[in-house]
Amino acid sequence: MKKLIFVLMLALGTGAAQAQVKFETKSTDAVREMAVKQGKLVFIDLYADWCPPCRAMEREVFSRKDVGEFMDQRFVAAKYDTDKTTGRELMKKYGSGAIPLYLVFDTQGELLGRIQGAADADTFMDNLRTIIARQKPAAKSR
Numbered sequence: 001m002k003k004l005i006f007v008l009m010l011a012l013g014t015g016a017a018q019a020q021v022k023f024e025t026k027s028t029d030a031v032r033e034m035a036v037k038q039g040k041l042v043f044i045d046l047y048a049d050w051c052p053p054c055r056a057m058e059r060e061v062f063s064r065k066d067v068g069e070f071m072d073q074r075f076v077a078a079k080y081d082t083d084k085t086t087g088r089e090l091m092k093k094y095g096s097g098a099i100p101l102y103l104v105f106d107t108q109g110e111l112l113g114r115i116q117g118a119a120d121a122d123t124f125m126d127n128l129r130t131i132i133a134r135q136k137p138a139a140k141s142r
Contacts, residue, residue, distance in 0.1 A: 025079065028044075032109060035107050040075050041106060043075035045079035046094075047100050048082050054118075
């Protein structure tokens with residue numbers, strides 16, 4: 001019995017470690033409202049289940065605790081499958097056809113930047129920092 005409990009606890013712990021970045025699946029309007037309330041930017045992951053680089057990002061970047069903490073402090077993150085309506089529409093409006101595609105918006109819905117393709121965690125966070133840094137002067141002038 002003790003072995004079974006240990007195995008179950010281990011399995012639950014492993015599952016929790018896989019989901020470091022908390023992605024919303026609500027409508028884009030609901031995600032934007034959450035960002036407004038929390039004083040954060042909006043991060044959108046456009047992906048597909050069949051996309052190997054998308055799966056690699058999920059496994060190697062979004063599962064990391066440091067990435068999860070970085071993202072949670074700055075963004076309300078959402079992900080949309082490009083094979084479904086919302087993802088397809090966002091891809092048509094903001095994409096060039098290649099995924100994964102990551103979009104960063106302010107709470108007014110203005111696109112602040114995009115990141116195309118997979119990257120290691122440090123490069124990915126550096127790319128996000130660059131987008132955030134470009135946004136700050138505009139926020140101060142308001």
